[in-house]
Amino acid sequence: GEDVEQSLFLSVREGDSSVINCTYTDSSSTYLYWYKQEPGAGLQLLTYIFSNMDMKQDQRLTVLLNKKDKHLSLRIADTQTGDSAIYFCAESMDTGFQKLVFGTGTRLLVSP
């Protein structure tokens, strides 16, 4: 089945680390993605991880994948006020075309 879940809200202070969590149910997913959406805008791809990897680091972003538990997380180090946005995780389905199933989105609020 297709179901991607995220907590709806996260609040952190500037300079702290943020961890946004995501669970998915389809074990056949090959790629998992993190997208960022700023207010009134479209989604911007932040990073992605292949399903045979456990971790991927890209500057301040660290993605952890626990395939056994179907759990994905995004850690943002040294969170800044400009990181305030909605973060979506998404899994790709092997349907012969690029179909993404998106989570509900986590709204990150960074306070000074």
Added chain:
Amino acid sequence: DGGITQSPKYLFRKEGQNVTLSCEQNLNHDAMYWYRQDPGQGLRLIYYSQIVNDFQKGDIAEGYSVSREKKESFPLTVTSAQKNPTAFYLCASSHRGRTTNEKLFFGSGTQLSVL
């Protein structure tokens, strides 16, 4: 600069009216998509097109129609049959879309509201 342009930014629909949302891309992408976003929910796929003159229904196609006469354009019509059209609509594109790591590029969205 290459990108995806959606217009208008805001759109209002009267009862019983059809409205059309525009989506144009100059990224030379083969595949284009329409998603609907409701508060507190993820994006849901309405329609997608992998090639000109061909398109398929997504998960919530009822009350919507599309056309793909040109590679650059993928307009979405919200018909009067769509009883709850108020939402944020996002258009996206990618390369052919056959593999499972074709990154999606999104437009800036259209907010549709019912008068």
